[in-house]
Amino acid sequence: MKSIQHKWWKIAGVIILVYVIAGGFLFDVPAFPVIQQSIRNVYFHVGMWFGMIFILLISLGYSIRFLLYRVPEDDMRALSAVRTGLLFGTLGLLTGMIWAKFTWGAFWVNDPKLNGAAVGMLVYLAYMVLRGSVDEEDKRGRLAAVYNIFAFVLFFVFIMIIPRMAAASIHPGTDGNPALSVGDLAPEMRKVFFPAMAGWFIMAWWLYSLLYRSTRIDHKISELKNN
Amino acid sequence: MQLSEVKAFIRKDLLLEWRQRATIGGVLLYLVSTVFVAYLVFEGLADLRTWNALFWLILLFTAINAIQKSFLQENESRHLYYYTLISARGVINAKMIYNALLMTVLGLAGLLVFVMFMGNPIASPGLFLINMILGTVAFSAVLTLISAIASGSRNNFTLMAILGFPLVLPMLLVLIRVSGLALEGAIFSPAIPDLLILLSLICITFILSNLLFPYIWKE
Helix, strand or coil: CHHHHHHHHHHHHHHHHHHHHHHHHHHCCCCCCHHHHHHHHHHHHHHHHHHHHHHHHHHHHHHHHHHHHHHHHHHHHHHHHHHHHHHHHHHHHHHHHHHHHHHHCCCCCCCHHHHHHHHHHHHHHHHHHHHCCCCCHHHHHHHHHHHHHHHHHHHHHHHHHHHHHHHCCCCCCCCCCCCCHHHCHHHHHHHHHHHHHHHHHHHHHHHHHHHHHHHHHHHHHHHHHHH | CHHHHHHHHHHHHHHHHHHHHHHHHHHHHHHHHHHHHHHCCCHHCCCCHHHHEEEEEEEEHHHHHHHHHCCCCCCEEEHHHHHHHHCCCHHHHHHHHHHHHHHHHHHHHHHHHHHHHHHCCCCCHHHHHHHHHHHHHHHHHHHHHHHHHCCCCCCHHHHHHHHHHHCCCCCCCCHHHHHHHCCCCCHHHHHHHHHHHHHHHHHHHHHHHHHHHHHHHHC
């Protein structure tokens, strides 16, 4: 019974996502000009980006904690969160590119929001390279945490300010918060959209905790080997 | 952190730069040869957009080259000695100010060489210069902390560029937009929001560097 209690949120997440995938493809959606049925992608594409931002915020939190208390586990948590975030970001880019191909006619268009997303991915890939090039564990943790905080703040200032300043963006969400303005969302889509966000958040958290556990075990194994 | 220690540290860096003239000479030569390569490749172009983009790209690469050495020039034991002498904030602020000065000088030199080879299409020099100085200050603010991070790793030369590019890119886009306006002879008012963005980015970078650097400096 105990294991069920631990797993209930994972089961809930799976059920929600099964509902989201089925409902996302089957339920009626309003007919939008140009976008048409591809609006269904909103459940997946937006979910990926929200999931990424959610998990990167967690990473930021653990990086700050690591600098304050220097517990190695916090660094592993930050790393696992960044890895999860990179996966979600890649999927967000891919779903976005497919969507862009069918609505804008090209996989990539020169748009401030798309470029912002690409820069964000570069930042976190650079974070991974930085981790790869420092051998000493505590130093690696500190440098990575400092870069994580520095990059996160600058990056979010960038994606908050620049699209608002830019003359035009064809990506929805003119106020700089794509898809956050719930008013844009047709009422019949909300019954899938909100569960979708919850489901992807749960999935992000689940993946992150799995990655964290495997990182911790790897770390323990290498510690035992060295002794 | 005291002002006097920042001043003394900047003085030390200036003196060091003067005694090791080859380093700064190397960066200057790098700047001149890049401009010359651009001149030969483009054969002196008239297109404003390309002029603008090329100028900023060259300045960006020069900045990365010049700032890279901030924490590499001197060895570990020297750093340990400074650690006992002055506070971490003193070090990072001194380095940022010093790099900003260095980059402003290099930027002006670069502009001179660039104008000599590629022609001078700048219609409103005042706006262009203010934007350029803000730009060099912004570059040095971001890249100083990055060079501190990169200096702790094995392949710091590649890392400096990888870590720096995505963070400098937003600033670069704003800078290129303003300098494009300056090239077309705009007055100040349309550029003011962009200049304010630059200023706020510099302030944020400055604050973050002050908050974060002590964690790197402590060994």
